[in-house]
Amino acid sequence: KKLRIGMIPADGVGREVLPAAQRILEALGSRIPKPEFEHLDAGFEFFTRHGEALPQETVDAMQNDVDCALFGAVGSPTRKVTGYSSPIVALRKKLNLYANVRPVHSITGLDPRPVDLVIVRENTECLYIKQETLTTTEENGKEARATRLITERASKQIGRMAFRIALSRARAGHPAGLTIVHKSNVLSTTDGLFRESVLAAGKENPEWQDEGKIQVSEQIVDSMVYRLFREPEAFDVIVAPNLYGDILSDAAAAMVGSLGLVASVNAGDTFVMGEPVHGTAPDIAGLGIVNPIAAIRSAALMLHHLGYTGPAQDIERAVVEELREGIKTRDLGGKASTEEVVAAIEKRL
């Protein structure tokens, strides 16, 4: 048996962190089926050369040839570039990777405050459907509109995922709570539907309803960001529509050592794709100094979602040990190179 892994480094430091993750997966030896890596193209740089950011071959390979995938990072032009559209947003939608799961936790003794939470972000709709129009009027000059879509189906789906994660954390001894984030005081229809659907999903499974097992609460998104910084320890599982989830995961990442430590998976019912939360970091790309830990942890999360929980824990343990030992790339205020970090984690496996 083999484990076929699609590798989409895309842009910038994505090309350095994916090879790092690959080495760690290889270092697991017989603990997982022999990994086979398939390079797949995508990204802004690819777009500038070939006129498309996500070639059909990549989508086909993801659907037919591989068991799972790792994504690096994608460059974002700030100016509108005709014909360009973010390949990561497209991939999430095309493969129906409806959940973006982002665990953020501090390391005792290293981080100033205890944080141990999981952001469960809806990954396919909200403003990310990218339905935008542009017109011109006498009064306003250019008028741009975007549609924000929230459906009962997708909101329930992400709700179920959040309740499942909350329950498994409860079983692992976490003080289990689920916080639903929305802005229904302004967006009573769209965010009202999100809120209502997540609550309805929670009623589907008797285990989730067990009194006291999962404490469900809500936060308005602006207040959530405030409280996340004031008392991050008060939160466990946070479920949010796409854009709020995007913002909240960066907010949560700011509470721990660095964005360079935070992993995620894009998960659907039949496919999972790991992805570090950080971007392409153009200022340090190519210098061999990027922190590979977010990508390494994303590989571990991916294994976890595939059911290889033992090897996933082995990686996480090795990472935490090494961080406790004091290894630090530039983002953590140190001088270690990408290579040094990978080698050190490899050695601990």
Add this chain to the structure above:
Amino acid sequence: KKLRIGMIPADGVGREVLPAAQRILEALGSRIPKPEFEHLDAGFEFFTRHGEALPQETVDAMQNDVDCALFGAVGSPTRKVTGYSSPIVALRKKLNLYANVRPVHSITGLDPRPVDLVIVRENTECLYIKQETLTTTEENGKEARATRLITERASKQIGRMAFRIALSRARAGHPAGLTIVHKSNVLSTTDGLFRESVLAAGKENPEWQDEGKIQVSEQIVDSMVYRLFREPEAFDVIVAPNLYGDILSDAAAAMVGSLGLVASVNAGDTFVMGEPVHGTAPDIAGLGIVNPIAAIRSAALMLHHLGYTGPAQDIERAVVEELREGIKTRDLGGKASTEEVVAAIEKRL
């Protein structure tokens, strides 16, 4: 000459902080024209009794009878309540108070990190136009959609306000910078237009263009939240579309003592309304322990916008002195009552 001030306490602690602000304005004596306060109704509680959250008389009075206004806080039902719509959102739009200006600064010796920034939030469009629809489909069950509107006119208008503020801060010796916040990597049309319009506004006035005077930069909203927590001292004036500005102002507030200290004005070309950034705080409403400083500072900001900069500075100076002296309401970890804080600030005027 008189200064006629509309007072809209609305809900919860709004009813305690507005009287506090009134006393401070009265304590200014002859430094400002004699203030005359007119109570105006609005809010969720008013809605439950009268079936409307913002009576037409309030809007009429704002347009005809008063020179400026102070708003307290408004209760937010999380569930959809038929017929209810947030009166603060409606007021901003009806009076074309297109700018929400929120200064956030730390107090040397009290706050752990230096913060001194102003959030300039567009206040009339984005998702706040509340155009929402609800349908049902076979595939998705309920489908809710909201429209996000960004116009060239409103974006330029807020851009000009941001450049004016940045320039006046530059003249006061701040390291002047203007950061445009958007998410144009996903919303290339709407956020692309916002970005482009703010940049275009900056070209209208030769003073704003002077090389090196105002350093213009950009941040993607998620990354902005991350950086705001990692290096708040790196930011000066931040201009953002409505919803991002809403979230960012809570994020910035988390960097200083408490949300109970952060003031704002809703400003248009002919009217200004002060408003503390905090909410109704139902858990402490009516107990006489809410922090009145956000409302008091909002009154000062209002005076500043009306051109009474001297008395505005007097209030701010009195507030900072009293905070340095160590007075603390519950939100700051202390035990002082609302009355004690007001009396202490009054005495310093």
